[in-house]
Amino acid sequence: MTELATDTTTEPQIRIRGLYKIFGSTPQKVLPEVEKGMSKPDVLAEYQHVVGLREIDIDIHAGKTTVIMGLSGSGKSTLIRHLNRLIEPTTGEILVDGQDVMKMNAAELRELRQTRMSMVFQKFALLPHRTVLDNAAMPLEVRAVAEDKRHAEAQKWLARVGLDGYGPSYPHQLSGGMQQRVGIARALTSNSDIMLMDEAFSALDPLIRTDMQNLLLELQGELHKTIVFITHDLDEALKLADHLVILKDGEIVQQGEPQRILMHPEDPYIVDFIADINRARVLRARTVMQEGIAPDEHTDGEVDAEDTLESVIARAEGRTDLTFKVMRKGMAVGKLTMKEVVLALVPTVSSHERMTGTD
Amino acid sequence: MAHYDGVFNALGLREWCDAGKEDGPMTMAQLLAQAQGADANETTGPLPFPSLDSLHEACGKIPQTREMTAGLERFFLDAKDSLKVVLDPLTQPLSWMLDGALWLFTSTPWWILIPLLIALTWWVSRSKPVTIFVALSFAFLGAIDHLEVAVATLSIIFVCTGLCVLIGVPIGIAMSKYDGLQKTGIPVLDLLQTLPTFVYLIPLIFLFSVTESKLYGIAIILYAVVPVIRLTDLGIRLVDKDVIEAADAFGMTSKQKLFKVEIPLALPNIMAGVNQTIMMSLAMVVIASLVSAPGLGVLVLRGIRNLEIGVGLIAGLGIVLLAVMLDRTSKAALARVDVSRSTR
Known part of the structure; x- marks a missing residue:
């Protein structure tokens, strides 16, 4: 298992290359102009076409959570629907395990949707006339698995998401959070490697949303699915993401490891975006530390690489003259001075602003 | 000059x-x-x-203008023979069905038929008040010696409504899937619904003999099939797009989607269409008695023709009673479907 995991970190499970989506009557005619870089308002004014996505390149690695974040209208929901071809792209390539989704015929595409990709929806999209158990068993029913077998599997996943005993209820008898648990159980029952989650927690109230995020992290720690998660909520994105992709007006503004994006935002848009977050609570010791430490170097204590700066400050009791040894799995991996911690809390300006600022 | x-x-x-x-x-x-x-x-x-x-x-x-109407008449007469070759065998089963159902309903002894019909009411409506109302209505119709004619009318309604559903639901589904078909279909449905009911009978009388039961069968079906088509089309178009998307995302074939998602979710609307269809075939059954359809309509017609006011009024009351029975039963069935599938 671990061998496979390290193997797939180099070779992405889903590879998106040069994906464009233009909405309108004759997108192919407008495509060359868009490829040349015509702006979204210009395309709308001149050709009455809407640029949905422009030049999207993303690598999605197996066993990781890739979060695609953007405000409404940024094309994030359009993008996730390209992965299982609920929406046809105007041009581009989507490779899943090396196989081009765009070249699949109807039967291959059905096979992909039935066995390799499952999906969780913002509005749950459960079948209102079926029981919770039947809803959770639906992906197997589509594959014509025998009833007792699919019910046993569905029962198992319902219990895993905390809905033991709700099998005979109907969806409308459940609260929103519980309905989305059914949605997640349904996706898990299909036993696919890839889970697409389209704003899965956006319709839930904040407390339940936190619950569901924790449930997802817990499941992910156990199952190591390849999750593609769409959200407009930065806190949610930072909490869940191994890889963060930020979309704006159908274009990728920046993508990478979330901590890196926080420390090195490349665009004023992202600076605005991250301006409101509590940096101390999100940044981690490993992000700020200096790599490597001499074994005999003096330190005032040890912190874990995954500790947030907030907890490091609490450890230092507010003093700024301390140095900590950063540990990962019992090994010293670096050192962290409180001066660096404080520096990391200074809100960043984008590299663009820094450049113009020197003029 | x-x-x-x-x-x-x-x-x-x-x-x-x-x-x-x-x-x-x-x-x-x-x-x-x-x-x-x-x-x-x-x-x-x-x-x-x-x-x-x-x-x-x-x-x-x-x-002269009369040459136009005469020409139309000549056209029908000329086309009659060739049309009959095609239409006669196609529609013959309808005659058999109507005659068979009429025979079955009128020759079954009342003490078997009426309990069966009451049991059927209970089975579809699961409602005690409705079942009791239907039983009392049959008892009343029986007491005033109108049971046989009422049952004859009922047999026509059952056959025609059944056929309307069989024809209308697939057409409605097709219309919901193909926008082009919907665009061409809706004017035809509008025409069928607005055409005065007597006008239906005119070309039919030309084509078929008045003694054949399919004549009124076709008239009733043409008139009553409209709501079931309309509401099936509407019902399927109204199915939640998110649910359809989920069905697609989990790789359902279009057949699975139709039978496991679309039809079940459209069922309340389809049932409302069936209710309307029943009511409309009942309305048509009186006019159909002009072309030899048996049942309560004949008595109404007799009341008009011979000025037997009492006969006509009582038969009219019987039709109203039948209408209420059918309406309440189908509405109760609709409500039952609605509750188990409500999204609330």
Whole structure:
């Protein structure tokens, strides 16, 4: 298992290359102009076409959570629907395990949707006339698995998401959070490697949303699915993401490891975006530390690489003259001075602003 | 001289008009005028609208309006034989069904038939008040000796409604899937619904013998099939797009989608259509009695023809009672479907 995991970190499970989506009557005619870089308002004014996505390149690695974040209208929901071809792209390539989704015929595409990709929806999209158990068993029913077998599997996943005993209820008898648990159980029952989650927690109230995020992290720690998660909520994105992709007006503004994006935002848009977050609570010791430490170097204590700066400050009791040894799995991996911690809390300006600022 | 003589003279068409002029059969107006000793072609009175008839008076080459209706009639008569070759075998099963159901309903002893119908009411409605109401209504109809005719009417309704569902639901599904079909279909449905009910009967009388039961069967079905088509189309189009997307995302085939998602979710609407269809076939059954449909309609007709006011009124009351029974039963069935599938 671990061998496979390290193997797939180099070779992405889903590879998106040069994906464009233009909405309108004759997108192919407008495509060359868009490829040349015509702006979204210009395309709308001149050709009455809407640029949905422009030049999207993303690598999605197996066993990781890739979060695609953007405000409404940024094309994030359009993008996730390209992965299982609920929406046809105007041009581009989507490779899943090396196989081009765009070249699949109807039967291959059905096979992909039935066995390799499952999906969780913002509005749950459960079948209102079926029981919770039947809803959770639906992906197997589509594959014509025998009833007792699919019910046993569905029962198992319902219990895993905390809905033991709700099998005979109907969806409308459940609260929103519980309905989305059914949605997640349904996706898990299909036993696919890839889970697409389209704003899965956006319709839930904040407390339940936190619950569901924790449930997802817990499941992910156990199952190591390849999750593609769409959200407009930065806190949610930072909490869940191994890889963060930020979309704006159908274009990728920046993508990478979330901590890196926080420390090195490349665009004023992202600076605005991250301006409101509590940096101390999100940044981690490993992000700020200096790599490597001499074994005999003096330190005032040890912190874990995954500790947030907030907890490091609490450890230092507010003093700024301390140095900590950063540990990962019992090994010293670096050192962290409180001066660096404080520096990391200074809100960043984008590299663009820094450049113009020197003029 | 006629009013528009001058026009044709001015255009220099006089010769063309008079060439080979033959007097068609006289119109009623001409005949009347002749009888009063006056010349019908006299230029008297106000200027008439330049219609075909008044132009004909001035120029014999212009056809009269009655030739148009006669032509239409001739067209039907000419087409009748070839149409019958195709339509007769196609529609023959309808006659058998209607006659068979009528025979079954009227020859089954009442003490078997009525309990069966009450049991059927219970089975579809699962409602005690409705079932009791239906039982009492049958008892009342029986007590006033109208049970046999009511049951005959009921047999026609059952056959026609059943066929309407069989024909209408697939058409409705097809219309919901293909926008083009919906666009062409809706005007046809509008036409069927607005055409005066008597007008249905006219081409049918030409094609089929009045003694054949399929004649009224076709009339009822054409009239009553409309709501079931409309509401099936609507119901399937109204199915939540998110649920359809989920079905697609989990790789359902279009057949699975139709039978596991779309039809079940459209069922409340389809059932509302069936309810309307039942009501409309009941309305048509009285008119159908003009073309030998048996049942309560015949008694209503007798009431009108012979001025037997009592007979007509009681039969009318019987029809109302049947309508209420059918409506309540189908509404209760609809409510039952609605509750188990409500999204709330």
